Amino acid sequence: MSQVPPNIIVALDYSDPEQAIQLVNQLPNQACCLKVGKELFVRGGPALVERWVKAGWRVFLDLKFHDIPHTVEAACQAATDLGVWMVDVHALGGSEMLEAARDAVEAGGGDRPLLIAVTILTSHQLSTLEEVGIAGNPMQAAGRLARLAQKSGLDGVVCSGHEVEGLRDHLGAQFRLVTPGIRPAGAAQDDQKRIMTPEAAVRAGASDLVIGRPITRADDPAAALTAIQTAIQRTEF
Numbered sequence: 001m002s003q004v005p006p007n008i009i010v011a012l013d014y015s016d017p018e019q020a021i022q023l024v025n026q027l028p029n030q031a032c033c034l035k036v037g038k039e040l041f042v043r044g045g046p047a048l049v050e051r052w053v054k055a056g057w058r059v060f061l062d063l064k065f066h067d068i069p070h071t072v073e074a075a076c077q078a079a080t081d082l083g084v085w086m087v088d089v090h091a092l093g094g095s096e097m098l099e100a101a102r103d104a105v106e107a108g109g110g111d112r113p114l115l116i117a118v119t120i121l122t123s124h125q126l127s128t129l130e131e132v133g134i135a136g137n138p139m140q141a142a143g144r145l146a147r148l149a150q151k152s153g154l155d156g157v158v159c160s161g162h163e164v165e166g167l168r169d170h171l172g173a174q175f176r177l178v179t180p181g182i183r184p185a186g187a188a189q190d191d192q193k194r195i196m197t198p199e200a201a202v203r204a205g206a207s208d209l210v211i212g213r214p215i216t217r218a219d220d221p222a223a224a225l226t227a228i229q230t231a232i233q234r235t236e237f
């Protein structure tokens with residue numbers, strides 16, 4: 001299990017960078033981390049990321065690189081140059097690609113980003129794995145990919161809360177388990193399939209909780225974040 005309270009990473013999935021900036025301005029500084037994904041990065045560009053990095057925010061650049069090793073290595077080098085706190089790739093890219101990504105972030109020296117690999121997306125279920133030809137259920141497939149990521153020298157993986165306990169047992173306390181698909185009780189499931197409440201994910205041993213719509217679509221996002229943080233603080237882990 002994680003020995004420190006997990007980070008909350010707010011997923012800034014906005015089409016308008018100004019809306020993202022306004023939200024970040026409302027958030028208690030340093031009380032959470034920020035996640036910039038594909039939509040916001042394509043619309044806002046690297047300057048947006050640099051703005052928050054310079055302001056002292058820990059930024060997870062969630063672009064889920066998956067390509068030939070040379071391309072992923074160069075993309076991870078570019079992410080490292082931006083000064084982000086965390087960056088990710090798809091474990092399905094295989095060991096050669098994962099090792100190229102690791103070499104790129106390590107070339108940045110001591111102040112390098114954490115490098116994590118997506119195992120099985122939280123929007124996937126057994127039928128999705130069957131559809132795309134991945135053997136086993138989500139736990140089995142995530143377990144194989146997480147072991148590959150660890151063997152390739154990565155710092156952790158993205159998985160659903162449902163896999164956290166099993167992965168923690170096998171991969172040790174230091175390996176980062178970053179969990180999206182987090183839904184407070186009663187919140188809309190949206191397109192997520194393998195969901196878990198923040199409290200249950202914390203009890204299972206998640207290192208970081210990625211939360212988007214339950215915060216960004218709330219009437220008062222800062223209050224929604226505070227409510228989740230309070231619930232986590234009351235949870236024994």
Ligand SMILES: O=c1ccn([C@@H]2O[C@H](COP(=O)(O)O)[C@@H](O)[C@H]2O)c(=O)[nH]1
Nearest residue numbers: 011037120121122180181210211212213
């Ligand atoms: O397996 C994965 C990997 C990444 N994500 C990302 O996390 C957020 C979740 O947003 P919600 O609004 O809380 O559903 C989103 O940016 C995804 O791209 C994921 O959901 N699952």
